[in-house]
Amino acid sequence: MHKHHRALGLATAPTGPVSGAEIAKRRPVQPVTLIRPHAARRAARFFVEKFPGRSLYAVKANPSPDLLRVLWEAGVTYYDVASIAEVRLAAETLPEATLCFMHPVKAEEAIEEAYFRHGVRTFSLDTIEELEKIVRATRGATDLSLLVRIRVSSEHAKLSLASKFGAEPHEVKDLLFAARQAADALGICFHVGSQAMTPAAYSEAMERVRAAIVEAAVTVDIVDVGGGFPSVYPGMEPPPLEAYFDVIHNAFESLPISYSAELWCEPGRALCAEYASLLVRVEKRRGDQLYINDGAYGALFDAAHIGWRFPVELVRADDSDARPMAFSFYGPTCDDLDHMAGPFILPADVGPGDYVEIGMLGAYGCAMRTGFNGFGSDLKIEVEDEPMATLYGADEERPAASNVVTL
Numbered sequence: 001m002h003k004h005h006r007a008l009g010l011a012t013a014p015t016g017p018v019s020g021a022e023i024a025k026r027r028p029v030q031p032v033t034l035i036r037p038h039a040a041r042r043a044a045r046f047f048v049e050k051f052p053g054r055s056l057y058a059v060k061a062n063p064s065p066d067l068l069r070v071l072w073e074a075g076v077t078y079y080d081v082a083s084i085a086e087v088r089l090a091a092e093t094l095p096e097a098t099l100c101f102m103h104p105v106k107a108e109e110a111i112e113e114a115y116f117r118h119g120v121r122t123f124s125l126d127t128i129e130e131l132e133k134i135v136r137a138t139r140g141a142t143d144l145s146l147l148v149r150i151r152v153s154s155e156h157a158k159l160s161l162a163s164k165f166g167a168e169p170h171e172v173k174d175l176l177f178a179a180r181q182a183a184d185a186l187g188i189c190f191h192v193g194s195q196a197m198t199p200a201a202y203s204e205a206m207e208r209v210r211a212a213i214v215e216a217a218v219t220v221d222i223v224d225v226g227g228g229f230p231s232v233y234p235g236m237e238p239p240p241l242e243a244y245f246d247v248i249h250n251a252f253e254s255l256p257i258s259y260s261a262e263l264w265c266e267p268g269r270a271l272c273a274e275y276a277s278l279l280v281r282v283e284k285r286r287g288d289q290l291y292i293n294d295g296a297y298g299a300l301f302d303a304a305h306i307g308w309r310f311p312v313e314l315v316r317a318d319d320s321d322a323r324p325m326a327f328s329f330y331g332p333t334c335d336d337l338d339h340m341a342g343p344f345i346l347p348a349d350v351g352p353g354d355y356v357e358i359g360m361l362g363a364y365g366c367a368m369r370t371g372f373n374g375f376g377s378d379l380k381i382e383v384e385d386e387p388m389a390t391l392y393g394a395d396e397e398r399p400a401a402s403n404v405v406t407l
């Protein structure tokens with residue numbers, strides 16, 4: 001079995017760096033979130049330097065103020081916010097940031113507060129009613145950037161965002177025309193679904209954008225290709241992000257838009273998946289089922305409800321010669337739904353008292369925690385080792401096949 005020691009550092013530790021294994025040695029009773037600011041910084045620099053336009057961070061993926069500051073310092077200055085609470089949080093954390101309210105269905109009061117109190121000027125919409133709402137709430141403002149969200153296919157994505165939002169092709173012409181009258185800058189946006197596994201998702205969506213522009217014959221100032229950029233998980237290894245950027249760049253260059261039109265994207269997952277992982281303790285074993293101290297109501301919502309597979313590593317004092325074996329997890333609440341099917345591959349001798357690190361939980365995992373049944377914890381420790389996988393080229397790779405970390 002692969003031995004791998006990690007150089008983990010406790011951000012506030014007065015005695016210098018401690019390893020993740022050292023953290024496990026302290027036998028934390030509560031799950032511990034391991035935070036990797038350097039991984040988020042690297043992802044942000046990648047987008048800032050290589051995406052052929054502007055990269056907005058989709059705050060919903062992980063609204064941690066610490067993370068927002070890391071992204072800001074790495075050069076991300078625009079933020080996609082989708083609720084008034086996200087507007088307030090982002091405005092308070094990053095007062096200089098440009099906030100874009102990209103939820104197509106907003107409360108009128110939220111639009112009003114965002115515009116008048118927090119300086120938000122960019123809004124998305126997918127109906128005439130929402131357009132009228134924005135005009136009313138901003139009292140006929142003349143400095144708005146309005147992005148019309150169009151419906152595109154989610155067929156290349158692991159998580160569909162195709163049914164809820166987006167104007168249909170037969171609605172787009174009138175909507176673009178009406179939005180053009182109310183907007184200082186007019187944009188078109190879409191979302192191809194989360195974890196899009198091929199760049200073709202974007203080229204196909206851009207064809208929809210082209211058709212909409214041609215049909216409506218309006219001047220478009222912004223094309224926003226949304227989120228959907230993938231991260232890497234077991235069984236989900238996407239092509240390099242540069243391939244996505246090339247496809248988007250080529251499609252954008254060939255659109256019938258003015259020379260000064262801007263290209264935007266709104267990644268959530270891709271910017272923060274590598275930012276956090278979770279150290280959990282096994283409380284009980286029943287055959288191939290491990291009862292751990294976090295679950296569906298904690299950071300493992302996606303693992304439970306949509307069968308998302310996350311990478312795992314056993315962290316224990318002794319090395320293990322046991323063969324790898326597939327496990328499923330039960331979370332700590334009393335609910336049968338608190339079950340993560342996996343499979344999670346760990347040494348066959350894993351048992352109660354062992355610690356397991358569950359990787360790549362920075363996007364959506366940490367953001368969706370609840371305190372249901374009194375379980376879960378806010379304990380976070382900053383570490384310096386590499387995430388279990390990266391799309392951004394680490395200095396020191398973690399061994400791909402490793403699933404044991406010894407103390």
Ligand SMILES: Cc1ncc(COP(=O)(O)O)c(C=O)c1O
Nearest residue numbers: 058194227228229266267268269
């Ligand atoms: C409007 C919008 N933009 C961006 C995102 C971020 O998507 P992802 O995390 O797939 O990049 C989402 C996710 O739901 C979204 O709804």
